[in-house]
Amino acid sequence: MPVGLPEFVDNPENRCPVILLLDTSSSMSGEPIQALTQGLQVFRDEVQRDTKAALSVEVAIVRFGPVQLLQDFVTIEHFNPPTLVAEGYTPMGEAINFALDLLEGRKEIYKANGIQYYRPWLFLITDGAPTDSWQAAAARIREGEANRKFCFFAVAVEGADMETLRQIAPPERPPILLTGLQFQPLFVWLSTSMKRVSSAKVGEAVALPPVGWGQITT
């Protein structure tokens, strides 16, 4: 039959944004910061193994202290995991605010370019207690969670101030205490979760893989 083939409109992939909020204060120096650095590479490698997730997942890294945008949003193929250096205090409140602003900006870019996106993830990893005022940031987290604007996860490395983290994290998703320095399984879990989110379709409630790398503390 002499009919041509339909041409396809060149739509961009749906994006699946994730911000890693990493505590790189001086208390993380030594083994923890090295394990965290390796974890980032595991994350990159794991996501890259899934061709669709590799095009969808966009990662940004905000480190604190001092608060610094270590990596603006990039798709995984352009992501070069940085080597983390431990220094400074733990301005967690400032870092959370910075990350939320960064996310708002990203959403604006998606909207302006007609890119559809999944519910973003904010992934906080810390071993300390905030050294700045965090109450306003915590309120923003809880408000955003309540309005389903993003998913916030707090991962506590041993020594973290669990009491404060519990007040920052949304009640329905309490902080997770990392077993030892099991950053590798943590990032494998994160990449698996991102792969599931990035291939989810209409109204699918994404079932996250079980957390085998830590303890959920309530």
Next chain:
Amino acid sequence: MSWTTIARSAIGTRHQDQQLPCQDAAAVRVLGEVAIGAVADGAGSAALADVGAKLAVDTAVHSLSRTEIWWQRRQLSWSALPEFPSTDLLHRLFSKAAQRALRTLARQAQVNDCALDDLACTLLMFLATPRWLAAMQIGDGFIVVRSPEQSYHLLFQPDKGEFANQTSFLTSPGAIATMQVRLWADTPLFICAATDGIERVAIRFQDWTAFAPFFQPFEAYLEEALTPEPDDTYLVNFLTSDRLNARTDDDKTLLLCRYQTKA
């Protein structure tokens, strides 16, 4: 002067990998000068999504058909209305059909002893006459129409939440009350209804416009295939092509109608 129609669904690669059935369904029927069609996309999270989608489209088409049959028994037809139907009338027409579909799902849920949400699906339906087209939509997917002097036009913006994986379903609370309904007051020479698996390649997200080069070949296909029903190779090949599967891993459905004016 008649309608040429065809509807086909193909399973997405993701469901194939997971050994799940195709959860899309479509139904189309021609009654004299009137074409009636429906497509549905079963929710991925629903256990019996394939059953729900099939029941929904069959019930919807059956319900709309009954209204045309009612007219025809009185030597009348939707196509013979002296004026365009009011939006109020269309709301009632589609509400009734959607409610019937919902009741069928509720009965099926009882039979299967499962939750109504296990049969969740989107639902799009239309009723077309040579002078106008009326359509409704709950959830995502799309209906595109072309009239003689116009290009391809997207009837509704897909009903999506902020995020790419959110939509509403026939079974969602208040879905029928908030469904989108529209009258297209011009000859619908070509109609394409599809599930969201096709959205990515046919609709430009920047401004939600229909991408004409996607639709033109299908119109040409219907023009040439006098009996598309047995001659479905072109459409089936397209829906199962690697080229399409490279762009979407979802189930996909195309329901195509063309109105041929007298040669």
